Amino acid sequence: MSDSFLALVLMEKPATPDMVLVVKALRARYPELAPEVVDGGDAANIRQSSANSPLIRCGDEMVAVMSMPAPIPQDPGLWSRAAATWPEGETVAARHRGHLIVSVLGQNLRPLPVARLLTAVIGALIATMPECCAVVWDTKVARPAKLWMEMSRQSFAPFPDYPFTLWIDIMPFRSVAKIGAVTMGLSAFAGREIEFETNKLALPVMIERIAGLAAYLVEHGAVVKDGDTFGGDEHERITARLGLSARFAGLPVLFCAANTAS
Structure with a gap:
């Protein structure tokens, strides 16, 4: 996994993303990425295998998405910090019952390209999964899912217009x-x-x-x-x-x- 970032997408109820739909959303938002699902190999049903794959290839990078049917560990400090700009955050977090773990595979990756790519993929996940309610970035920063989905459209904008305030x-x-x-x-x-x-x-x-x-x-x-x-x-x-x-x-x-x- 990347030694830079790990993102958690909180969901009101456990769900597994359809990666084919996620890739379609990515292509619509960022055609330059040329994303594709890394399918499950020899499975008989190719469409179902791709939908359930945990991996997306974007150019030379691989993004992993794992669905976890449980809440994230409690972190009062995280939600105390979030309250300054998102007073409802702790209440939203208290209701979540599942989460996604999203990361870029590899080591010694440059932080900014990884952050841009993860932000884009998370935006596509939220766009295709109504269960998503919040994003926790690198265990330190919490943002509402709707805000993330909107701001993530700028993931590959030139400096200084990319959404660094999500991070x-x-x-x-x-x-x-x-x-x-x-x-x-x-x-x-x-x-x-x-x-x-x-x-x-x-x-x-x-x-x-x-x-x-x-x-x-x-x-x-x-x-x-x-x-x-x-x-x-x-x-x-x-x-x-x-x-x-x-x-x-x-x-x-x-x-x-x-x-x-x-």
């Missing part, structure tokens, strides 16, 4: 005199999360800065070095430091602070 959470917090936020999920692309604190920027501006930096790191990987500066305009510079978070239990972070230029 990364930005969680605001407040300290005594500052506001801040930390990402969750970026480390799979860049080796560490972003932790940002400021007493200079309004919350929406801070979130915009973090999202812009996160998108850049998803595209380019761990290219920001300790002490690098970047920022919005001539009046604002952001300094980045590599380290471990004191606030989030030693989490490896790119710590960013906004400064007003003199």
